[in-house]
Amino acid sequence: MRGYLKYFKTELMVGLQYKAAAIAGICTxxxxxxxxxxxxxxxxxxxxxxxxxxxxxITYVWLMQAFFSLIYIKIEDAEIIGxxxxxxxxxxxxxxxNIYFWWFVRLLSxxxxxxxxxxxxxxxxxxxxxSAYRLSFPISFEALILFIIxxxxxxxxxxxxxMLIHIISFFTLESKxxxxxxASIGGVLSGMAVPxxxxxxxxxxxxxxxxxxxxxxxxxxxxxxxxxxxxxxQTIILQLIWVVILIGFGLLLLNKAxxxxxxxxx
Amino acid sequence: MKxxxxxxxxHLKVSLExxxxxxxxxxxxxxxxxxxxxxxxxxxxxxNLLGVYSIDEILLSFSTVWFAFAFSEMFLRGFDNFARLxxxxxxxxxxxxxxxxxLQIFGSDICYEKLSRLLAALGLFIYSSGKLIKHFTIGKxxxxxxxxxxxxxxxxxxxIIGATFCFYTIQGIEVVNVITDGGxxxxxxxxxxxxxxxxxxxxxVIPITIINYYPIxxxxxxxxxxxxxxxxxxxxxxLLLSINVFNFGLRKYHSTGS
Numbered sequence: 001m002r003g004y005l006k007y008f009k010t011e012l013m014v015g016l017q018y019k020a021a022a023i024a025g026i027c028t029x030x031x032x033x034x035x036x037x038x039x040x041x042x043x044x045x046x047x048x049x050x051x052x053x054x055x056x057x058i059t060y061v062w063l064m065q066a067f068f069s070l071i072y073i074k075i076e077d078a079e080i081i082g083x084x085x086x087x088x089x090x091x092x093x094x095x096x097x098n099i100y101f102w103w104f105v106r107l108l109s110x111x112x113x114x115x116x117x118x119x120x121x122x123x124x125x126x127x128x129x130x131s132a133y134r135l136s137f138p139i140s141f142e143a144l145i146l147f148i149i150x151x152x153x154x155x156x157x158x159x160x161x162x163m164l165i166h167i168i169s170f171f172t173l174e175s176k177x178x179x180x181x182x183a184s185i186g187g188v189l190s191g192m193a194v195p196x197x198x199x200x201x202x203x204x205x206x207x208x209x210x211x212x213x214x215x216x217x218x219x220x221x222x223x224x225x226x227x228x229x230x231x232x233x234q235t236i237i238l239q240l241i242w243v244v245i246l247i248g249f250g251l252l253l254l255n256k257a258x259x260x261x262x263x264x265x266x
Numbered sequence: 267m268k269x270x271x272x273x274x275x276x277h278l279k280v281s282l283e284x285x286x287x288x289x290x291x292x293x294x295x296x297x298x299x300x301x302x303x304x305x306x307x308x309x310x311x312x313x314n315l316l317g318v319y320s321i322d323e324i325l326l327s328f329s330t331v332w333f334a335f336a337f338s339e340m341f342l343r344g345f346d347n348f349a350r351l352x353x354x355x356x357x358x359x360x361x362x363x364x365x366x367x368x369l370q371i372f373g374s375d376i377c378y379e380k381l382s383r384l385l386a387a388l389g390l391f392i393y394s395s396g397k398l399i400k401h402f403t404i405g406k407x408x409x410x411x412x413x414x415x416x417x418x419x420x421x422x423x424x425x426i427i428g429a430t431f432c433f434y435t436i437q438g439i440e441v442v443n444v445i446t447d448g449g450x451x452x453x454x455x456x457x458x459x460x461x462x463x464x465x466x467x468x469x470x471v472i473p474i475t476i477i478n479y480y481p482i483x484x485x486x487x488x489x490x491x492x493x494x495x496x497x498x499x500x501x502x503x504x505l506l507l508s509i510n511v512f513n514f515g516l517r518k519y520h521s522t523g524s
Binding site: 027039042047049181184188193194198200203 | 287294297302309452459
């Protein structure tokens with residue numbers, strides 16, 4: 001356990017070094033946040049939607065930008081994929097640690113490093129905007145606590161999914177295609193394109209049975225009060241279940257993959 | 267010309283080497299586009315705006331922009347990933363060859379994965395314009411052609427401007443995508459939904475309204491001003507401008523290699 005923690009810290013430090021990239025990222029996030037604000041402003045000037053208010057959508061937009069690196073599903077780690085392709089993964093296997101959790105920690109730490117660098121400036125900026133586009137404060141202290149818990153659990157879910165994508169490349173040796181299919185479907189179902197309450201009813205029903213919605217969407221809505229406290233607590237249980245499922249499935253798949261791995265090494 | 271064909275065929279062969287992943291990529295690319303379209307449609311239906319904006323108008327706005335965007339993503343990949351050429355020194359290699367530099371950057375990478383998107387967008391464009399236009403005239407058909415052409419030219423210009431930034435930043439191209447992706451994101455909705463001030467920004471700063479907002483006005487018969495037909499061609503100004511900026515950047519370029 002201590003080994004994993006140490007690795008987490010080292011990787012976090014490495015991630016925090018990329019400050020220039022972070023500044024670029026912050027600008028991008030601010031731009032997109034603003035863009036979505038203008039877009040929803042246009043829509044809400046025509047009509048209101050019962051499922052989610054304009055204020056809640058604006059809050060949603062800014063939280064999503066602040067935590068974008070944390071909730072975004074993609075192949076983050078070209079290095080892991082590269083290792084799988086080139087066969088240097090053999091060295092990784094020599095470590096006295098479980099390779100699944102080792103990579104899990106790596107992906108997680110990268111996500112936190114990016115988020116730590118980006119989220120604070122986005123928050124500051126979003127709190128200072130004119131009131132029409134401003135990020136609201138959390139609805140209550142309890143909601144804030146639940147928001148923090150759910151967003152952390154959400155990050156486990158997203159890394160669990162991304163681990164599965166990485167493991168699949170053991171079998172296919174090219175994960176870009178599958179990864180982007182999962183990423184684009186997951187993106188919509190996790191509310192990256194449009195907040196989940198604004199999706200068509202059919203999709204909303206589908207999201208209930210999948211983990212994607214639990215990555216960011218529910219957390220953001222807990223923050224703004226769109227989801228009540230009781231439902232928020234149920235969310236945590238649901239998240240825990242999904243974390244166990246995803247990690248269990250990942251471990252299983254990885255063990256299967258590792259039986260084949262000797263074929264690739266040279 | 268022969269060189270272009272050569273580039274095209276080489277990259278096609280490369281793509282086809284990994285057949286299954288390539289197929290997955292084709293699917294995922296077009297899937298992504300339809301998901302976006304679905305999101306656009308979802309918003310309009312949630313806000314009960316489908317009476318005000320017909321589905322064909324939404325489709326046409328969407329497909330015009332996505333066609334242009336996919337075209338640039340496919341053929342201007344070299345400019346899209348220009349930082350890579352600078353960082354690993356390949357640009358120096360290209361510069362010493364006795365061929366046009368634009369041609370070579372074009373040839374450095376062609377992304378066939380976007381082909382599915384390109385064709386799907388074109389299909390949507392033809393379908394929706396066929397349904398939107400009540401009375402076909404020569405002018406309207408001409409305008410449709412100009413919209414496609416203007417879109418391609420505009421995004422070419424934007425991609426080249428984006429690449430120019432890399433001369434100064436070497437890295438951090440994420441910001442640059444804001445112009446292209448951001449423009450696309452705004453313009454995939456029928457642009458009359460926005461406030462006038464915002465539309466003006468997208469007319470005079472990033473002139474994206476001239477490839478779908480104004481032309482669609484004409485196609486729907488809201489105006490008969492003949493000038494509208496040729497409006498999309500003004501995007502050539504953007505391309506010209508971007509080429510000049512790029513050339514300027516190129517002259518000041520210092521290699522990152524040793």
